[in-house]
Amino acid sequence: MSCQSLETYLGVNGRNFQRQYKEKLSNFRYWSQGAHAERYVVYPKNLGPYLTIDETSLSNGELYTIITNKARRGKKGSIVGIFEGTESNEIIKLIHKHYPEQRRKIVREVTLDMAANMNLIVKKCFPEAKRVTDRFHVQKLAYEAVQDIRIKHRWETLDEENTAYKEAKEKGIEYQPEVLANGDTRKQLLARSRYLLFKPEEKWTLSQWHRAHILFELYPDIKKAYELSYGLCKIYNRQISPNVARAKLAQWFNQVEEVGFDAFSTVKRTFEKHYNTIVNYFQSRSTNAAAESFNAKIKDFRRQFRGVTDIKFFLYRLCKIYA
Structure with missing residues (x-):
């Protein structure tokens, strides 16, 4: 609950109470990490065998790198460190300075995305740890490759419709777009197929099955791209x-080479x-879900207080709860 909301429930002056809480009640002014909090906060005691590393935005798109302990499950003791920015060399120096080498050696596994800076930080700071690339970031690349092909067809269809409309207008007749069996025009079909291409086919609704059947019949390359992305998903889902x-x-790489899609070549x-x-x-089938969940907690915390106006105080409150 925010200090401002107390104004509604208890009839106190929310602004005054927030100021008093910050200056007197919270011990914020005596925070041991206050002098450098906007650059970094460190909690070496929270290191554990299984960590996650990710980036998040606190205010106005400014990014911070956050390392969390997976075993704490987003509760007290979760925050291992928060560092301003994503510049790997600076973060590596801070970790080497504030986290004893013996403590860093207890880390056995770190889950992360495919960002080069995150990979370098883990490699240099936790050399004993196994690095695990998050499966959902990998699958996202394949899904985006499918969407690239769909979007390409959509732009082509928009151009064709605009040309047909112009020609009909010049002839003085009313333009009537082709209506498909499910009631969509081609433009609508390509726009409305976006979400079904993210889902496995067994989770499609009846209308999505109908739409997909028409889509794949008209655009076989989208069907092939979807099958490739779904094939990757099935590999990840198997034990x-x-x-x-x-x-x-x-085998999946061979299939990518056979179809020759530029977007999937980039994925490969x-x-x-x-x-x-x-x-x-x-x-170990470890994912970065814990980091994504913690990012969601930060965003919700930020939303409750209608944004971040004082980053240092925001970090203090965050650390009081999660560090």
Whole structure:
């Protein structure tokens, strides 16, 4: 509950109470990390064997890098460190300075996305830890490749409709777009198919099945792209060993090469760059969901207080709850 909301429920002056809480009641002025809080806050005692690392925005798009302890499940003791920005060299220096080497050696696994700076931070600061690339970031690349093909067709369809409309107008007749079996025009079909292409086919509704059937019949390349992304999803969903996963991924790479889609070739190159950390997922099936969940807590905390006007005080309150 925010100080401002007390004005509604208790009849107190919310602004005055917030000022008094900050200056007197909260001990904010005596915070041991207050002098450097806007640059970094560190809690070496919260280090554990399994960590996550991610970035989040606190105010006006300014990014902070956050390391959390997965075992604390988003409760007290979760925050290991918060660092201003995403510049890896500066964060590495701060971690080396404030986290003893012996403490850092207890870290066995860190889950992360595919950002190069995050990978470098973990590699340099937690050399004993296994790095695991989050499966959902990997799958997102494949989903986005499917959407790229859909969007390309949509722009082509818009151009064709605009040309047809112009020609009809010049002839003095009314333009009537083609209406498909489910009542969509081609433009509507491509726009309304966005969400079904993110879902596995067994979760489609009846109308989505009908729409997908028409879409795939008109645009077989979208069907092939969807099958590729769904094939990757099925590999991740299976309980298989890393060696089996390597074989399955190799087969998937061959399929990508056969279809020759530019968007999926980019996905394949990204896979090759992060191959070892992607395969590490199949050892423990760890994801970065804990980091995403903690980011959601921060966003909700920020929303309750209608944004962040004082970053240092916001970080203080965040650390009081989660560190």
